[in-house]
Amino acid sequence: MSEQPEHPTALDSDDQQVGLLYAKALLGAAGSNVDLVVSELEAVVGECLDKYPNLETALASPRINQEQKESLLDRIFSGRVDAMLLNFLKVLCRRGRIASLRAIQITATEMREEQLGKQRVLVTSAQPLTDEQRNDIASALTTAYGRESVLVEKIEETLLGGVVLRIGDEVLDGSVLGKMESIRDAVTSGVQKAIRDKYEALVSS
Secondary structure, three states, rough: OOOOOOOOOOOOOOHHHHHHHHHHHHHHHHHHHHHHHHHHHHHHHHHHOOOOOOHHHHHHOOOOOOOHHHHHHHHHHOOOOOOHHHHHHHHHHOOOOHHHHHHHHHHHHHHOOOOOEEEEEEEOOOOOHHHHHHHHHHHHHHHHOOOOEEEEEOOOOOOOOEEEEEEEEEEOOOOHHOHHHHHHHHHHHHHHHHHHHHHHHHHHH
């Protein structure tokens, strides 16, 4: 994964089913370019659809015919993404599924991580993690589980006690975290910083 991990997106049951169906097809068709295709799909969603919602609206609009949509996709993505991925986007438009692209991207990314032996960990914290905390948590989890951990971060300001980690259906509570020295240290330093920042803000106000 990239930069600071993205917040997870909740998918309803329909999104999950569509995402699974098309993500399997995409990964199967990508062949040896699978990692490139998954990365490019993440960029299409994060750098294009999220930043330019009018593009998604146009691609989903029934008032714009398929030829026009494919022409628009060609102008934007031809030569910039894998040809197979570009064709995949056209198929989604043709089948009226472009609105499901985020679900497909999330599912494809998770499936590829699973294929590579990685585990996705939802990290909920009261304050944004620093790079050092992020690295400490990922390293400790990798050591504990024997699999590379991909952190997906979520901020919840009302959370007490530092962080909550969720791996699939498993929630790591305080007793488990206490056995992981580096995670405990990272959480403690994060809480201390939050308290210090609030104190300094009160003093200076």
